[in-house]
Amino acid sequence: MKTDNITLTGCPFCGTGCALSVECNENGYKVKGDKTNPSTQGDLCFKPIQMAKALDAHRLTSPLYRSDKTKPFQEISWDEATALLAQNISDLPKEALYFYLSGQLLSEESYLFTKLIKGHLGTNNVDANSRLCMATAVVAHKMAFGSDGPIGSYADIDDADAIIISGSNPAWAHPVIFRRILSRKKAHPETKIIVIDPIYTETAEKSDLWIGLSSGSDTTLYNALLAELYRRGACDTVFIDRATEGFEQTVSAAMDISFADSVASCGLSLNDAESLVELFASDKKILGLWCQGLNQAHDGVMRNLGFINLFLATGRLNAQKGLPLSLTGQPNAMGGREVGYLSNALPGYRDVRNGDDRAVCEAYWNLPLHTIAPTPGITITDAIDAIAADQIRFLWVACTNPLLTLPDVKKTQSALKNPNLFLVVQDCVLSETASLANLVLPTLSWGEKEGSMTNSERFIKRLRPFKSGPEGAKSDIDIICSVAQKLGFEGFDYHGAEAIYNEYKALTEGRLCDQSNQAYESLSFQWGGERLYADEHFATPTCRAQFHPILSSAPQRDKDTFVLITGRTKKQWHTMTRTGQVAELLKEEEYPYLLMNAEEGEALGIYEGEPVIITNHLGSLELPVRFGKLAPNHLFAPFGYPETPINTLVPVKNDPFSSQSALKSARVTLHSSF
Ligand SMILES: Nc1nc2c(c(=O)[nH]1)N[C@H]1C(S)=C(S)[C@@H](COP(=O)(O)OP(=O)(O)OC[C@H]3O[C@@H](n4cnc5c(=O)[nH]c(N)nc54)[C@H](O)[C@@H]3O)O[C@H]1N2
Ligand SMILES: Nc1nc2c(c(=O)[nH]1)N[C@H]1C(S)=C(S)[C@@H](COP(=O)(O)OP(=O)(O)OC[C@H]3O[C@@H](n4cnc5c(=O)[nH]c(N)nc54)[C@H](O)[C@@H]3O)O[C@H]1N2
Ligand code: SF4
Ligand SMILES: [Mo]
Numbered sequence: 001m002k003t004d005n006i007t008l009t010g011c012p013f014c015g016t017g018c019a020l021s022v023e024c025n026e027n028g029y030k031v032k033g034d035k036t037n038p039s040t041q042g043d044l045c046f047k048p049i050q051m052a053k054a055l056d057a058h059r060l061t062s063p064l065y066r067s068d069k070t071k072p073f074q075e076i077s078w079d080e081a082t083a084l085l086a087q088n089i090s091d092l093p094k095e096a097l098y099f100y101l102s103g104q105l106l107s108e109e110s111y112l113f114t115k116l117i118k119g120h121l122g123t124n125n126v127d128a129n130s131r132l133c134m135a136t137a138v139v140a141h142k143m144a145f146g147s148d149g150p151i152g153s154y155a156d157i158d159d160a161d162a163i164i165i166s167g168s169n170p171a172w173a174h175p176v177i178f179r180r181i182l183s184r185k186k187a188h189p190e191t192k193i194i195v196i197d198p199i200y201t202e203t204a205e206k207s208d209l210w211i212g213l214s215s216g217s218d219t220t221l222y223n224a225l226l227a228e229l230y231r232r233g234a235c236d237t238v239f240i241d242r243a244t245e246g247f248e249q250t251v252s253a254a255m256d257i258s259f260a261d262s263v264a265s266c267g268l269s270l271n272d273a274e275s276l277v278e279l280f281a282s283d284k285k286i287l288g289l290w291c292q293g294l295n296q297a298h299d300g301v302m303r304n305l306g307f308i309n310l311f312l313a314t315g316r317l318n319a320q321k322g323l324p325l326s327l328t329g330q331p332n333a334m335g336g337r338e339v340g341y342l343s344n345a346l347p348g349y350r351d352v353r354n355g356d357d358r359a360v361c362e363a364y365w366n367l368p369l370h371t372i373a374p375t376p377g378i379t380i381t382d383a384i385d386a387i388a389a390d391q392i393r394f395l396w397v398a399c400t401n402p403l404l405t406l407p408d409v410k411k412t413q414s415a416l417k418n419p420n421l422f423l424v425v426q427d428c429v430l431s432e433t434a435s436l437a438n439l440v441l442p443t444l445s446w447g448e449k450e451g452s453m454t455n456s457e458r459f460i461k462r463l464r465p466f467k468s469g470p471e472g473a474k475s476d477i478d479i480i481c482s483v484a485q486k487l488g489f490e491g492f493d494y495h496g497a498e499a500i501y502n503e504y505k506a507l508t509e510g511r512l513c514d515q516s517n518q519a520y521e522s523l524s525f526q527w528g529g530e531r532l533y534a535d536e537h538f539a540t541p542t543c544r545a546q547f548h549p550i551l552s553s554a555p556q557r558d559k560d561t562f563v564l565i566t567g568r569t570k571k572q573w574h575t576m577t578r579t580g581q582v583a584e585l586l587k588e589e590e591y592p593y594l595l596m597n598a599e600e601g602e603a604l605g606i607y608e609g610e611p612v613i614i615t616n617h618l619g620s621l622e623l624p625v626r627f628g629k630l631a632p633n634h635l636f637a638p639f640g641y642p643e644t645p646i647n648t649l650v651p652v653k654n655d656p657f658s659s660q661s662a663l664k665s666a667r668v669t670l671h672s673s674f
Contacts, residue, residue, distance in 0.1 A: 018048070020034055110336045165207070200630065387421050442473040445578070619648045
């Protein structure tokens with residue numbers, strides 16, 4: 001919608017998914033919140049406001065190519081670029097192809113990639129950076145409720161009596177959601193905010209209670225709480241009998257250790273744990289929010305399920321008593337999941353392992369039966385190994401910068417540099433990954449392209465262009481369609497994003513994420529309504545929600561090493577390719593740093609601002625120290641700074657159910673750098 005130079009669009013950053021209104025005038029672009037949007041109601045944070053100042057910085061304007069990755073790039077035409085890409089795809093067996101996508105792509109873009117790769121090319125060797133972000137939450141939702149899809153709404157904040165935030169720092173990472181939490185607290189000061197996090201974050205500072213547990217002890221804590229609730233007769237047995245399965249096995253697995261011993265092994269006080277038990281035993285409305293502190297772990301699915309179990313056991317899956325609401329990281333990780341971009345998925349929350357699901361897509365895409373492969377493709381960390389072993393020889397990366405964001409940078413770098421790999425990177429700037437490529441495809445970016453995104457509460461909105469892109473860049477949609485056409489595939493000649501959305505939405509008919517009656521023109525829609533499963537009819541085969549016993553193991557104590565937590569900064573976005581160009585967003589975040597406890601630093605003779613060397617079996621990095629407050633023997637460093645990529649020190653260690661990497665628990669030692 002565009003009136004008098006005002007365009008209604010959405011934010012390209014976090015999964016809160018704020019709807020924006022952008023005014024174009026002679027001074028540039030003025031970004032405000034879109035007050036007409038029912039989801040985020042006109043609120044926004046500083047990131048998109050500031051970003052609008054630097055949309056043209058360092059943009060790529062021509063496809064770049066080199067057959068030898070050690071030689072300089074040459075500019076080539078788009079026709080040559082798409083022909084080269086199509087040729088490389090055609091020359092290789094499909095097992096040797098791999099595609100790596102992003103939760104920052106629009107739904108229409110991810111849908112087209114899915115149709116091209118899983119449909120026409122017949123390979124499931126495709127994954128997205130959601131593997132590093134939401135894969136665990138996807139698996140946990142499927143195990144507990146039968147389908148992916150966060151249960152509640154932001155509106156559940158507005159009347160919550162207590163908000164438990166575990167493994168998430170929304171004051172930095174989901175600022176508009178956090179502001180809504182603080183507004184609730186301001187209007188009703190009796191509302192309790194409880195933060196479960198090894199770091200005393202800005203979110204924790206503004207909370208009523210900080211539960212500063214040791215990294216990795218979540219499963220022990222949730223099991224202890226469940227067992228104690230059961231011992232006190234505080235579980236909702238009526239709800240459990242009516243709507244769930246698996247409670248007895250789950251609770252008996254949780255009873256192994258005494259409450260006091262479990263709590264002590266998490267590094268917590270009995271008082272703090274007791275207040276959690278009392279809260280869950282009450283009839284107060286509790287909203288449970290979580291993000292990467294639970295997802296990015298070697299036992300991430302267990303952490304998710306352990307947290308969810310507490311809500312199931314106390315009948316908290318409704319508007320009255322509250323519910324668990326998983327926070328989504330990227331702006332369209334939700335849309336990407338819905339259109340099926342993960343290695344096991346198909347559009348409309350379908351699965352490649354399900355014959356009916358495959359047949360529906362094959363028929364819809366006019367493909368012969370059995371074109372879609374029945375087994376999931378390999379996930380991205382396995383693909384890196386397969387590249388190193390020359391099994392994958394073609395990698396097409398779109399809208400993500402894996403060199404810096406996958407675990408074990410040296411391993412990723414050596415795979416991407418493999419001379420036998422043809423590396424294609426589709427990006428709006430020359431990212432660190434693009435600088436290793438054979439072929440770079442310059443794209444339009446936020447503000448220049450059109451399509452839709454789904455936010456963390458399942459709310460879909462349109463993103464509209466408000467400026468033109470650099471001459472020579474193409475939209476992601478155009479690129480995918482021209483390559484598909486070069487490959488000789490039919491069904492890739494759309495007139496705009498609306499036609500693509502209309503094709504995709506029909507595949508959601510009758511599915512949990514049904515949006516098939518929604519007109520693109522007026523797209524502003526929360527699929528599933530305010531809360532999923534309001535009728536207690538779950539998407540599992542028995543229609544009951546499932547408890548899962550939690551395998552809990554308290555983390556090994558090791559006094560000689562520190563646990564290195566990694567995560568975000570407040571103003572920058574991931575690898576800083578865009579936000580790093582904005583002076584206001586770099587303020588106080590120009591340089592990477594290592595956060596540590598002041599007493600621990602002082603005991604080692606380390607002063608604030610001093611550089612220290614952190615080391616483990618993968619390498620060493622030098623970072624200046626900042627003092628803060630963390631659980632004992634924990635450190636924190638942000639992961640996005642290209643000059644000191646923290647993933648150099650993060651080994652590949654994946655959750656067995658979701659293949660999501662444990663990115664928050666590397667072990668390191670510290671040395672003064674002089
Ligand atoms: N400013 C900004 N905002 C962003 C982004 C950005 O790059 N910059 N990125 C977006 C994306 S993609 C994502 S995924 C989200 C991520 O949002 P968050 O998950 O909120 O952010 P993180 O910093 O990754 O980690 C959250 C917290 O998990 C805690 N944690 C670590 N280990 C444990 C543990 O063992 N148990 C518990 N309970 N907690 C633990 C950390 O101490 C940290 O405070 O942010 C989104 N928003
Ligand atoms: N150690 C550690 N590692 C982590 C994490 C952590 O907490 N700790 N978090 C993980 C998580 S949750 C995530 S989501 C990932 C994020 O990791 P990435 O997705 O790899 O990081 P970004 O910097 O967001 O990369 C996005 C790329 O897309 C480009 N881009 C922007 N707009 C467009 C566009 O319209 N089209 C195209 N084609 N390209 C565009 C940008 O220039 C940039 O190069 O990192 C993961 N890695
Ligand atoms: S809270 Fe997230 S979606 Fe909203 S304006 Fe800020 S970065 Fe964008
Ligand atoms: Mo993420």
